[in-house]
Amino acid sequence: MSSGASRADGPHGSGGRAGSGDGARSSGPAAPAGTNAGEAGDDVVGSPGSPAPTVRWAGTEAFLLDCGSLPEVVRWHAHLAAHPFPGQVDVLAAATTVLVSFASARTARAGASAVGSVAPAESAGEQGRTVEIPVVYDGEDLAEVARLTGLGERGVVEAHTGALWTAAFGGFAPGFTYLVADGDPLDVPRRDSPRTAVPAGSVALAGTFSAVYPRSSPGGWQLIGRTDAVLWDETREPPALIRPGDTVRYRAVRELVTVADDATVAPARPSPAAHALVVEAPGMQTLVQDLGRPGLGDLGVPSSGAADRASAAQANRLVGNDAPAEVLEVTLGGLSLTARGHHVLALTGAPVTGTITRSADPSPTESGLSTTTAGATRAGTAADGDPATATARTAPASDTEPPVDTASAVDAAPSGHVRSVPFCAPFALYDGERLRLDTASRGLRCCVAVRGGLDLPEVLGSRSTDVLSGTGPDPVAAGDELPVHPVPAGRAVGLPEPPEVEIQDRGETAVLRIVPGPRDDWFTPESLAALTGRTWRVATNSNRVGVRFEEPQDGPALERSRTEELASEGVVTGSLQVPHSGVPVLFLADHPVTGGYPVIAVVAPRDLPLAAQLAPGTDVRFEVAEVADTARTSPPQSTPSQPTPDQTTRTGESA
Helix, strand or coil: CCCCCCCEEECCCCCCCCCCCCCCCCCCCCCCCCCCCCCEEEEECCCCCCCCCEECCCCEEEEEEECHHHHHHHHHHHHHCCCCCCEEEEEEEEECEEEEEEEEHHHHHHHHHHCCCCCCCCCCCCCCCCEEEEEEEECCCHHEEEEEEEEHHHHHHHHHHHHHHHHHEEEECCCCCCCCCCCCCECCCCCCEEEEEEEEEEEEEEEEEEEEEECCCEEEEEEECCCCCCCCCCCCCCCCCCCCCCCEHHHHHHHHCCCCCCCCCCCCCCCCCCEEHHHHHHECCCEEEECCCCCCCCCCCCCCCCCHHHHHHHHHHHCCCCCCCEEEEECCCCEEEEECCCEHHHHHHEEEEEEEEEEECCCCCCCEEEEECCCCEEEEHHCCCCCCHHHCCCCCEEECCCCCCCHHHHCCCCCCCHHHHCCCCEEECCEEEEEEEECCCCCCCCEECCCEECCCEEECCCCCCCCCCCCCCCCCCCCEEECCCCCCCCCCCCCCCCCCCEEEEEEEEEEEEEEEECCCCCCEEHHHHHHEEEEEEEEECCCCCCEEECCCCCCCCCCCCCCCCCEEEECCCCEECCCCCCCEEEEECCCCEECCCEEEEEEEEEHHHHHCCCCCEEEEEEEEEEEHCCCCCCCCCCCCCCCCCCCCCCCCCCC
């Protein structure tokens, strides 16, 4: 599957200039079902005497505040960052809007109702820092910028260095920050033809904005210089050199001098973990995922996390982990693992079959003793992730595989035979055994949880792999050793369950429920009808960034009623963004935090796990969601192995 993504509104796009927003009120049904008066899809709210932003719903758990101008965006963003609403997860400034995201539809509705009573101060929040950027002004487009502005090359440099630039908002990529200056000293269009690769450290202009590319990437901004300043460093606190609210001064220099650190030494190679999973083959793609890193949108960092969050939470529940624990997200199967120490695993998501065999080369702990990551050797216990107690209350996974219910049974690990792997049920993987997964029978992504979770370094508070920004662990590769956390005492595994996500059979049509907006008023009535009236087929270049669809054969693609460029604005997971081709792109976990194309609708939260399972060639239909369809089913943080009387199933029926 292709790694290409739909266009974010960044340096390589044509949209995103401040002031290109419409300021008009949407006539589309953008409000989530169940809103009260004053919470309609596009409501003018605000305090007397202050500009009244328009509320545009982006699904059921987020809304855009359409502020109309960048100064108003800065004012509202600073206030909501310093004084968040209850349940607020993230607040993201853009050119003319502020995206406010919540943990649930209920808290989002409460936040929308409260907006009308908010009166942000003119200077809300704390003043940012002052950052100085040394620049060698020898960019490839300096002469062209001099011609466009009529200032000459020296005049461009003087205007650029003489202005005080303010960091207005982030986006496009981690560390990329849009800078503005009073009086708009330099206003130039983007290049007609974007470059396929702009070097990291390039200092650039587009519209009235200035910015520095934090890493090499495609881009259409005008390049006027270069710097050796490190805009983004995950090991630094904070990782972004420039954050919204900071003041930036550019300083002209003749050359950049980078001093090498001769004392830097390569990190010592870690010793093999005694309690781990060793990767023999990763399949098409295997990534480490958890529940992601929300709240960093201002820095250009997507939330990321498991694409099918419901199945990831279920896999963790089955092995006795908390919902945020790490899982392996396996695309289309093919993963092969060998156990070092005893483990309990579970498979969920896309249905897969698999087999467990005895490895030809036993690991050092094959004697029946389990070794913890701290190096202490003892008989297998739950703290080690040993199946001795982990599977004590687990029902048989099949008629041929009785439950393991004593420590002696674990020490007598099976050998010399092949056994099948259960689906949506915990199972033991003994020291030295090898697990091989077949290709998924339907769906796309299988989640593999291991009791204890994976003991890998955190990056920005998460162990998720973000394929868009490159944040987090590298994709799993053959030969990787994945250490496993010790298991806290007293944690029991779960009983077998039905799959959390009902995935249609191959050849059947998947149905996704949607909430129109926030920019449905940018499209013709015929296009709105076509979105739900036709069948869309998933294209092969889909990935974790977004689901792409093939060009429809039964009529024209979606057409806009408005042709101007949309100002950069925040987008949420599940957004159906429509580029100029008229074929929508459904954003998934690793989507860019801002976009420059209008979003016609957002997939209801409870259908996002199914959206993550759409394999190439799958037919999809969209339906406007009813009131009861929009609620999110939140995964519990931890679930006992035995249901209690007040527990309910995922369908709302009594367990």
